[in-house]
Amino acid sequence: xxxxxxxxxxGVPVPTIKYYxxxxxxxxxxxxxxxxxxxxxxxxxxxxxxxxxxxVGDLSIAAVRDVLVAIDTRDSLxxxxxxxxxxxxxxSAVDLDPLAVADVQAFFARQGETDCVDVTESNVTHMLAxxxxxxxxxxxxxMQDLLDPYLEGLKIIAQADVDYIARxxxxxxxxxxxxxxxxxxxxxxxAVRRLAHAQVSRDVIGDRPALEDDES
Amino acid sequence: xxxxxxxxxxGVPVPTIKYYxxxxxxxxxxxxxxxxxxxxxxxxxxxxxxxxxxxVGDLSIAAVRDVLVAIDTRDSLxxxxxxxxxxxxxxSAVDLDPLAVADVQAFFARQGETDCVDVTESNVTHMLAxxxxxxxxxxxxxMQDLLDPYLEGLKIIAQADVDYIARxxxxxxxxxxxxxxxxxxxxxxxAVRRLAHAQVSRDVIGDRPALEDDES
Numbered sequence: 001x002x003x004x005x006x007x008x009x010x011g012v013p014v015p016t017i018k019y020y021x022x023x024x025x026x027x028x029x030x031x032x033x034x035x036x037x038x039x040x041x042x043x044x045x046x047x048x049x050x051x052x053x054x055x056v057g058d059l060s061i062a063a064v065r066d067v068l069v070a071i072d073t074r075d076s077l078x079x080x081x082x083x084x085x086x087x088x089x090x091x092s093a094v095d096l097d098p099l100a101v102a103d104v105q106a107f108f109a110r111q112g113e114t115d116c117v118d119v120t121e122s123n124v125t126h127m128l129a130x131x132x133x134x135x136x137x138x139x140x141x142x143m144q145d146l147l148d149p150y151l152e153g154l155k156i157i158a159q160a161d162v163d164y165i166a167r168x169x170x171x172x173x174x175x176x177x178x179x180x181x182x183x184x185x186x187x188x189x190x191a192v193r194r195l196a197h198a199q200v201s202r203d204v205i206g207d208r209p210a211l212e213d214d215e216s
Numbered sequence: 217x218x219x220x221x222x223x224x225x226x227g228v229p230v231p232t233i234k235y236y237x238x239x240x241x242x243x244x245x246x247x248x249x250x251x252x253x254x255x256x257x258x259x260x261x262x263x264x265x266x267x268x269x270x271x272v273g274d275l276s277i278a279a280v281r282d283v284l285v286a287i288d289t290r291d292s293l294x295x296x297x298x299x300x301x302x303x304x305x306x307x308s309a310v311d312l313d314p315l316a317v318a319d320v321q322a323f324f325a326r327q328g329e330t331d332c333v334d335v336t337e338s339n340v341t342h343m344l345a346x347x348x349x350x351x352x353x354x355x356x357x358x359m360q361d362l363l364d365p366y367l368e369g370l371k372i373i374a375q376a377d378v379d380y381i382a383r384x385x386x387x388x389x390x391x392x393x394x395x396x397x398x399x400x401x402x403x404x405x406x407a408v409r410r411l412a413h414a415q416v417s418r419d420v421i422g423d424r425p426a427l428e429d430d431e432s
Contacts (some may be wrong), residue, residue, distance in 0.1 A: 049354070051354075052350070055350070077417070078414075078417045081413060082414055085413065089406075113411065124407050125407075127407040128404060128407035132400075132404070134400055135396060138265070138267075138392075138396055140397075142380070143397070143401075146377070146397075147404070147408060149373060150373050151408050151411065152372055153372035154369060155369070155412050156369035156372070157365060157369035157370070158409065158412035158415070158417075159365070160365035161416075162417050176354070176355075176356075177356070180354055184356070185359075185409075187346075188348070188359065188362065189370070189406075189409070190343065190402050191344035192344065192367050193370050193373065193401075195329065195367065195370075196370035196371050197297060197377060197378070197398075198297075198298055200374040200375050200378050201293070201297050201378050
């Protein structure tokens with residue numbers, strides 16, 4: 001198909017497609033004449049993935065490029081999943097609290113994790129240390145106690161995620177499911193967490209008064 | 217203390233404090249002279265909470281105001297937790313897919329949920345329907361199958377969250393723990409989810425080749 005049809009089928013404007021081509025987020029089409037290129041279903045699919053990363057994941061062009069490199073590198077699915085997750089977890093600008101970094105390292109040690117424990121080497125580890133640093137800065141130095149029960153619950157969730165990914169049949173489907181599942185899954189998780197809070201709090205603190213009189 | 221000391225102790229610049237006062241995010245100090253107001257520990261605490269909402273939660277001033285109203289309204293802890301969660305879950309601009317809305321309603325029906333099932337009435341429900349709508353728009357119409365296992369895992373997580381909240385001793389501590397725990401908890405959860413993925417995928421798909429030859 002020509003670029004006009006690629007635009008029509010993807011809903012992405014032609015100038016944006018040309019920008020992605022220049023930035024290397026979309027492979028060049030096959031030239032059918034000096035001024036005309038031909039695109040196939042692979043281009044359409046890649047374009048939809050780029051849009052999902054930009055729109056849903058709110059990723060920068062540089063981060064999208066990192067994700068695509070991770071996807072296109074020949075490696076095992078397990079390593080590829082790790083690389084994609086690193087790419088979509090860009091580090092924040094938060095100053096890390098050494099105590100929070102120590103909490104994260106203690107958590108990894110308890111869990112027998114030896115990969116990616118260094119905050120300077122893993123975006124995911126940095127994200128965790130940054131969140132605990134912010135908590136400490138507003139006086140919450142006990143949040144690391146939540147890490148073990150969080151991981152326990154998240155293993156059930158990860159099992160469902162990995163089953164969902166493994167159900168996909170082709171290589172492209174699996175990779176897309178990893179990226180989409182991780183990004184959209186984060187938002188789904190946030191929303192369902194609210195429901196879980198409502199259900200649990202109804203049982204645990206439903207009848208407890210709001211301590212209105214304790215204004216100390 | 218005077219506004220200069222409030223600024224020094226909170227790390228928030230005086231012009232920003234004055235802006236929050238004008239916007240009603242911080243109650244006025246007690247006037248000790250026509251041009252001088254006195255602030256107490258309650259102001260400092262509220263100011264730190266506002267900063268956490270702005271910096272960690274990335275909330276707009278209007279959303280911060282909604283959270284503070286929810287906090288200051290006399291109600292049970294359970295209802296207050298719900299109101300705070302609604303306030304920090306601002307709806308996205310995503311067009312909802314009616315099929316995704318039906319998926320969310322079916323999920324709520326399965327779970328026996330009767331509150332907040334309407335996407336026009338609940339920000340949390342809207343967030344969930346929006347995430348599933350985006351998934352559908354990129355060809356993933358099976359993600360609703362993840363909702364039940366997600367809730368199962370999140371109940372373990374919510375139990376830890378509610379225990380953490382209930383451990384706080386004063387009314388102000390409990391409310392702050394709700395807000396901070398929900399906002400920072402979302403990021404902690406995202407990071408720990410990556411670790412859970414890594415652990416589970418090592419077991420399930422670790423040895424599976426990446427299907428490099430299936431380029432169909």
